[in-house]
Amino acid sequence: MTAGTEAPLAGRTALVSGGGSGLGRAVTRALLSDGARVVITGRDERRLRETAAALGPAVTYRVCDVSRPSEVAALARSLADEEISVLVNNAGIAGPVAPLTEISAEDWDEVFGVNVRGVFLMCRAFLPPMTGRGTGDVINIASVSGKRPLLRRTPYCASKMAVIGLTTTLAGEVGPLGVTVNSLSPGPVSGPRMERNFRLEAERTGGSSAEAEAAFVARSALGRMVTEEEVGAAVRAMLRMPGLCGADIDLSAGMVAR
Template identity: 65%
Template sequence: MTLAGRTALVTGGGGPLGSAFALALAKAGARVILVGRNGQALAEAAAKVGDAAHTAVCDVSDPAAVRVLAAELADEDVSLLVNNAGVAGPVRPLVDVEPDEWDDVFAVNVRGVYLMCRAFLPPMIAAGRGDVVNIASVSGKRPLLDRTPYTASKMALLGLTRTLAGEVGPRGVAVNSLSPGPVRGPRMDRNFRLTAELTGCTAEQAERDFASRAALGRLVEEDEVARALVAMLAMPALCGADIDLSAGMIAPA
């Protein structure tokens, strides 16, 4: 498919998955704006993409920062919003999670999506066209022990997606979610190390145990998630849907 002539805004653009999204979207012809909190990480991600990528520093959990971002990009015809920014949160039982840790997860994973949609949907609605893809997680649909803040935030994101699709779909804007399973990379490496500390096993064993829960017995690769995003955009009738890309990790732990 081609995304020529479209401008995509990708939050969490400085991370590995955000960078993969940007590269795939640019290859499909889109102009990409990478948004995140770390300017250096954004610049490094943009360099991998080339001239099609631009950057903007913003904390999506901060209403004032999002308002400034929207004003700065007022002249851009953003017709594709990829809400990818997210934090993993603590790895421990719920009773040991502090309130501020819980709030930090929801501030980015849920409120950040709400703020970005609130800021960038009105021009799409006015134009009668656009796409919003929220990056959820298979963990919003199945138990993930010791990760209650994260799983609760991703389940909330699925509800946000379905309801928002009903609100703006009749106005020409499609809203969907993409739910990866465990994506190989720094975040999962961190989780495996923390799991190892809690259980006394090795990080390698924690990874094997986790991957064994998937039907395909493996983690998901970043480029697979990026290609799935582009494939979703090639399905114009897709709206209010959630695409599971988890290597079959759908059964309870």
Template identity: 65%
Template structure:
């Protein structure tokens, strides 16, 4: 399938170059496809070339693939050099890992560090190396993917929740640093997203509690005001909406079907 651009001509997305990290599957894949549909040229980054190539094939000529481990300073520097011919004015820091599911006292130090390396250090490195060009041209949009889990308790997931709260803090401060220079920095905080990851979580919860998978799912979604989870497409469309809001800077957009509404 090749994406056919349906973007407008207002310049909020169409005609710009966007870089999406973690673009090989899940949210990153859908965000990249949706940006291309809106008329952007999209650079897909991640650690798995085969997955990135598959997404690029879906998108077509508007996509470019660059393999990169965003937790590595050397790799991000190399990425920046490799795409020096591109004017990247949209950066979506989507790459992330879920980390261990365990009580804090049982979390291994290396596992803790691995979560922060991708979820926080990776965001920092990408911003550090791609901001200078945005500042030079006087325009840019950075959307850092956080999570409602950075704003509410999530049992046995301390490394993940702490890392996402760190992203919120990084974003709000960076927005005040570079907002006056023409760069908007915001976070998008999805709630649980429909898909294989949540299906696995429900299966594990059902096994742990001795209930059915459907019962585990029903109990979970009952916490949301809309009594459901969000979809990958809803998250991707939120990215597009944020890019059409020039006054949005230093904001955190909650897209959780009301998971933290009460």
């Protein structure tokens, strides 16, 4: 990292999972603004293709389901000639909104497959070249939901707590080899996913989506949710902090204060 330069990521290539939309697209834009080349991955080829076309020639894409070992291995082989020095594990799914007793084992396993196993598989595939070179940065996108109650969302909350635990332990393993590993825990991010949650909450309570949203953001010090652009900016900031390793950063507009 070369903090304070015009393009601190110039000459570096980043790999962003779940990069075709939402937070992944915002993170990709932020990395591009700091001079990186970016490879985005995801399961939806159409979204990946559209994002790459919209963001320009410094973005390429590969289709990959990060929960599948064979697809992650194929991804690593396809990028063998790329020097991936920044890995952002962003791919994740929200999972069911229901009491634990009504959640199927299949739904539970799907959430952990993407949100936790995917981080494990991507780190396992792309860390060896970084540790071999003695440099690299990994940022895992977790969530404040891994650190506070969020009723009827046990698979998601448990998976994000697992990501934080993976991050802190992995940092101790590869930090001595020159690679930083950190996690970013956004609070609720305004966009389609939260709109879905407010709609489901309104159906459960008999109120409106607007009322569900107002009650939710009232718990935030800033009285709002964070934005996708703010998450991208936080990733940029973390990569400009060379002493940051094994940390989990809250970005919640004051929803969580520790």
